[in-house]
Amino acid sequence: MAKQLKMNLSTPSSSPEVCDILVNKIIDSYDRALTMVKPVDAMQGGYRDTINPPTDSTLVANRAPESPPSPIGSPRSQDSDMEFRDRDKKISDASKKRKAMPRWTKQVQVNPGSVSEGSLDDGHNWRKYGQKDILGAKYPRGYYRCTRRSSQGCLATKQVQRIGDNPTIFEITYRGRHTCTPRISSKSAPEKQKEPNITGKDHINNNLNILDVHHQNQQALLLVSNFQTGLRVETDDIDAKNLNFFDELSFSFPSSPNNIINVENYPFSANCLIDETLALNFPCTLTDYYTENFDVHISDQEILEKSSTAVSSANSINVALDYPLISIFAPDYHIW
DNA sequence: CGTATTTGACCGCG
DNA sequence: CGCGGTCAAATACG
Structure with a gap:
């Protein structure tokens, strides 16, 4: 676009409108690039806090471990090298970001064993990173994150919890939208699904391809x-x-x-x-x-x-x- | 041998 | 201090 703009500028007959469009597009590109680097403050509802000017938290956030534009090594190892105040800022910033993440819940019924195919898929792969017994809940809650987290910096997360006696009904809480590209697999037969295990801590596996x-x-x-x-x-x-x-x-x-x-x-x-x-x-x-x-x-x-x-x-x-x-x-x- | 899961430790927050 | 959430070493998987 910059090249186009340059061409347009060097052409006497070029229209100012085209240049204007190109300039805006270039600015948009920068905006988006910055968006990917900056923390996502409030993605929910398309409403964003535009009142507050950028603060130093923005700057700190550029080094936040959870928003690597091009992820590198272990975030933790960086932590140990940092000054304490920097680390504190980072942490508070990260938690602020987490709070602002859009969050929604749905209840899902999963295929009970008999039919092996056709489990739930949302076009993304999830990787389990934790499980917790929740107070007052009969079954533990599983924590999953997008597998593209490290490769694409996708912060999407979900929690899966079995509720009630029916072992095929789960409550899934999504946190954060995917910023990665969805998985595209072959159109051929879906792979067999893992069954939920006896402890009820299993989740819905995502193996169908996106066309399915x-x-x-x-x-x-x-x-x-x-x-x-x-x-x-x-x-x-x-x-x-x-x-x-x-x-x-x-x-x-x-x-x-x-x-x-x-x-x-x-x-x-x-x-x-x-x-x-x-x-x-x-x-x-x-x-x-x-x-x-x-x-x-x-x-x-x-x-x-x-x-x-x-x-x-x-x-x-x-x-x-x-x-x-x-x-x-x-x-x-x-x-x- | 690389990737996913399990599971106790750890940590911030209320 | 306890709970929900995350980390990461150990382990399982393929």
């Missing part, structure tokens, strides 16, 4: 008529294939499923399948679900509120939505 998830979601979303066609993105601008991970696009649903939606500002993400080969994961927010046009913005979480420039194309984009959105549209829907 897409299929599952479409099945689920049949509850909403015309939903699939509604998911088609109308376009007019830039080629969809030029979309980057953090690019922003918006679209609207022709149908209005307002009777089914009952969750406000529900955080969720969408997996974008473009030509069934390139899959992208976007954080999303629902903006306006009372009007006839059901607007959904897919964008970088940090630029949700200024999502004015819609990126679109002559193509349409089919969007596969993962569980949280299913929860919205079909709160009682069970995946088998």
Whole structure:
């Protein structure tokens, strides 16, 4: 873009508008780069604290162990080298960040043993990093983090807890959205699933590929008529294939499923399948679900509120939505 | 041998 | 101080 801008500037006949667009795009790029480096303060609901000027916490956070743009070695080893005040700042900053993470819960019923395939998958791999007995809870709570944490700095986390007597019902609390790209595996038969173990501390395994998830979601979303066609993105601008991970696009649903939606500002993400080969994961927010046009913005979480420039194309984009959105549209829907 | 899970230690917060 | 959450060494897995 800088090169384009330079070309434009050196061309006497170039239009100022084009230059302006290019400049804005370049600035946006820097913004996004900074976004990935900075701590995520409040991703929830697309609302961000823009009142407070950047403080030194921002600077400290650039070295926070949990937000490595290009992760290196053990964060802990860095800790020991640091001054105490720095470490304290870091810790408080990290916990602040953790608190601000979007958080949502859903109850999920898992296939009881008999059918081996078709367990739950959200297009991401989770790695267990802890288990805890919770006061007053019959069964322990399992802690999972995204396996792409180290490779892509994805901070998404979930807690899985069996509730009640039914060993197939779990409560899953998600914390933080994925910033990594979803796993894309072959379309062939899903691998066999691990069964929950006797102690009830097991979780739902994620082994289906994303296309199967897409299929599952479409099945689920049949509850909403015309939903699939509604998911088609109308376009007019830039080629969809030029979309980057953090690019922003918006679209609207022709149908209005307002009777089914009952969750406000529900955080969720969408997996974008473009030509069934390139899959992208976007954080999303629902903006306006009372009007006839059901607007959904897919964008970088940090630029949700200024999502004015819609990126679109002559193509349409089919969007596969993962569980949280299913929860919205079909709160009682069970995946088998 | 690299990756995932288990599990007691550890730690911040209320 | 106790609870929920995380770490990391040991262990299991493949």
